[in-house]
Amino acid sequence: MKKRSEFTTxxxxxxxxxxxxxxxTAKEKDVNKDKWIGVGGHFEAHESPExxxxxxVKEETGLTLISWRFRGIVTFTLKTQEEQITxxxxxxxxxxxxxxLTPCEEGTLEWVEKKDLFSLNLWEGDKIFFRLLQExxxxxxxxxxxxxxxxxxxxxxxxxxxxx
Amino acid sequence: MKKRSEFTTxxxxxxxxxxxxxxxTAKEKDVNKDKWIGVGGHFEAHESPExxxxxxVKEETGLTLISWRFRGIVTFTLKTQEEQITxxxxxxxxxxxxxxLTPCEEGTLEWVEKKDLFSLNLWEGDKIFFRLLQExxxxxxxxxxxxxxxxxxxxxxxxxxxxx
Numbered sequence: 001m002k003k004r005s006e007f008t009t010x011x012x013x014x015x016x017x018x019x020x021x022x023x024x025t026a027k028e029k030d031v032n033k034d035k036w037i038g039v040g041g042h043f044e045a046h047e048s049p050e051x052x053x054x055x056x057v058k059e060e061t062g063l064t065l066i067s068w069r070f071r072g073i074v075t076f077t078l079k080t081q082e083e084q085i086t087x088x089x090x091x092x093x094x095x096x097x098x099x100x101l102t103p104c105e106e107g108t109l110e111w112v113e114k115k116d117l118f119s120l121n122l123w124e125g126d127k128i129f130f131r132l133l134q135e136x137x138x139x140x141x142x143x144x145x146x147x148x149x150x151x152x153x154x155x156x157x158x159x160x161x162x163x164x
Numbered sequence: 165m166k167k168r169s170e171f172t173t174x175x176x177x178x179x180x181x182x183x184x185x186x187x188x189t190a191k192e193k194d195v196n197k198d199k200w201i202g203v204g205g206h207f208e209a210h211e212s213p214e215x216x217x218x219x220x221v222k223e224e225t226g227l228t229l230i231s232w233r234f235r236g237i238v239t240f241t242l243k244t245q246e247e248q249i250t251x252x253x254x255x256x257x258x259x260x261x262x263x264x265l266t267p268c269e270e271g272t273l274e275w276v277e278k279k280d281l282f283s284l285n286l287w288e289g290d291k292i293f294f295r296l297l298q299e300x301x302x303x304x305x306x307x308x309x310x311x312x313x314x315x316x317x318x319x320x321x322x323x324x325x326x327x328x
Binding site: 006007045046047048049050051054070073075077084086088090138139141143155157158 | 213237254
């Protein structure tokens with residue numbers, strides 16, 4: 001098995017009222033199976049966050065980003081009975097691009113109205129960072145600790161959050 | 165050999181006119197040998213950037229941070245004849261702490277006047293991010309590509325920099 005970096009990018013392409021969301025339905029063995037997330041993926045060797053962002057967005061959407069913002073880092077840690085995995089996600093929003101949307105191998109791409117976002121099957125912790133994005137919160141570091149599908153802990157810039 | 169994450173923290177503790185600098189003289193085989201850098205180190209399993217920051221600062225200085233800012237991510241990539249290594253450094257400044265400075269096993273800790281910083285033996289690219297810190301540049305992603313000790317490329321937020 002190819003050794004993959006635990007460092008990833010996650011990008012929400014947006015227009016005024018909508019986000020481009022990816023419904024992860026393609027792969028059977030997928031930690032995000034059936035969830036709605038942004039586009040992105042693992043860093044390849046020696047890539048910067050922006051190198052990875054531009055490559056992954058191009059691969060998954062066909063689009064070339066021309067305007068984006070680095071919004072935060074999410075430390076995503078997931079405990080299961082067998083293992084604990086931790087991923088560092090560089091979180092971006094993007095509001096400028098060129099090209100035409102093409103189908104994505106990882107699932108179905110769909111423009112979703114921001115007001116309808118929370119009715120989708122989202123990771124609990126994603127709702128926390130969507131609120132931070134909507135509030136124009138400055139660059140943040142958010143740690144999310146899951147056991148299975150359950151969010152157990154959320155820590156914003158080193159301080160425990162009450163999120164429920 | 166213990167497998168180490170390529171993800172690190174780097175912290176410059178400051179007061180109004182000085183940075184706390186670490187002169188790396190202790191280890192013979194050290195990519196930073198004889199250079200002056202900040203304190204910090206590699207992430208341990210499942211740590212967030214702040215978990216790593218607080219632990220490393222405590223271990224290396226004896227101090228407990230109470231006020232810090234996450235200033236940027238530096239993608240440091242170094243080509244030698246044998247290999248290419250890449251490290252993602254979460255860059256912090258800190259202006260509040262408790263406790264008393266203790267000796268560091270990695271080298272000598274010294275308070276250095278900010279105006280005297282560039283007379284030290286620094287990585288060329290560190291001068292770029294020190295300028296960004298001094299200018300209060302918003303959160304940045306800086307990629308620095310070295311061949312041996314020579315900086316070959318500097319990319320700020322995805323755009324090539326002329327730094328010479």
